[in-house]
Amino acid sequence: MIKEEVGNTNGRHGLWRDNVRTISTYLGIAAGSFIFAFGLNYFIIANGLAEGGFTGIALIIHYLAGWPVGTVLFLLNLPLFFIGWKMWGKTFVLKTILGVAAVSVALDLTQGFGLKTHDLLLAALYGGVLSGVGLGLVLRFGATTGGVDIIARWINEKSGISMGKIYFLFDLFVLSMVAFLFGLEKALYTLVAVGVFSQVIDRIIEGFDEAKAVIIISQAVPQISQAIIKELDRGATILKGQGAYTGQDKDVLYVVVSRYQLLRLKNIVQEADPRAFVIVNDVREVLGEGFRRPG
Incomplete structure (x- = not known):
């Protein structure tokens, strides 16, 4: 009888820990999404800069057509959900949908918050740091953000081309589009933001315990x-x-x-x-x- 009660207690404690971990995960993803969205809206979008990856494509469409960035980002990812489902299964797709949906909703909810500045370098630096911290938290708490991640992984498995090269080529394409449509200066400041963004994400994911x-x-x-x-x-x-x-x-x-x-x-x-x-x-x-x- 005593052993049974101990076992039940341990089971309840284990269930409680699992529930706390699950709630912490969702809160972390939500917090990361809003930090990412705030950094993007407040510094990057307010000053007409862009980003790499699918976020950069969504920003270009936003600047040209005026459509909400979050909605565009989610729509761009829709076809990739089916590829992910077919290639890597339900768990992968659910994590991707969770990450993309959280970021997309946060982007649209924080739309309109912005700090217009004449110093585009500061906007690129602060925008890169905040959005990098936010997306780093989303990734660290187990969600994925789809986009180039799915494309790079799919091409890598089909052709053997390294994912790093695919990321580089896609970002180069986005930056070229920014330079062509909005000018070389905006593209160069966007490059600064992308560089800072990537470094901050690495730090958040890998840790600060140098x-x-x-x-x-x-x-x-x-x-x-x-x-x-x-x-x-x-x-x-x-x-x-x-x-x-x-x-x-x-x-x-x-x-x-x-x-x-x-x-x-x-x-x-x-x-x-x-x-x-x-x-x-x-x-x-x-x-x-x-x-x-x-x-």
């Missing part, structure tokens, strides 16, 4: 590893290596530290072995003990 991965080859690996544990409160891994020229066995120490701890780590190595060979690599995101937890 760290340094350090490889240390030294005769004093045991002393260095102990100092890292005591002084930096970090773990480390000792690997076994062999010198290619000498054929001698060597200890190789692998450790990940925050960028603020890198200088202290260098000092530790220098004090223990001034002749140590040290390699430092950038790490975008670290999950685990001492860093951000997974999930």
Whole structure:
């Protein structure tokens, strides 16, 4: 009887956690959609700039015909829903519809909010940052935004052309259209916005937990590893290596530290072995003990 009650309690707790996670996901997608829409309307559209991908196509149609951007974006994606359903199944399509619908509704609801400025560079920078943060949140919470994502994935599976090349060619096409229709200056400022937008999305998806991965080859690996544990409160891994020229066995120490701890780590190595060979690599995101937890 006791075991049954415990099992029921664990089941209720698990169901509660699942419900909280689901609600958080929908709230995150909604928040991201509105941040994206606000950045696009307030800075990009208000100053006649554009974007890459299907959003750029929707903006061009909006400028030429006056149609609502969100509605146009959703209509452009409709044929791709059927391709996604046929190629990758119901789950993929439902996530895509969710992402596209949330962004489209947010764009139309925030239409008319804008800051007209003579400094198009500031508009491109702030518009790129805000829209990048918003779309990054939408993607991070599990929704997809269709458009070029579906086209690139489909072409990649059919022909083997890399998705990166397809994204580049599509954005180049959109920017060429902007330059032809609205002038080279608008296209160049749009390019700035697209660049900032892409970088911010990468940061949101991959995380801000920048760290340094350090490889240390030294005769004093045991002393260095102990100092890292005591002084930096970090773990480390000792690997076994062999010198290619000498054929001698060597200890190789692998450790990940925050960028603020890198200088202290260098000092530790220098004090223990001034002749140590040290390699430092950038790490975008670290999950685990001492860093951000997974999930």
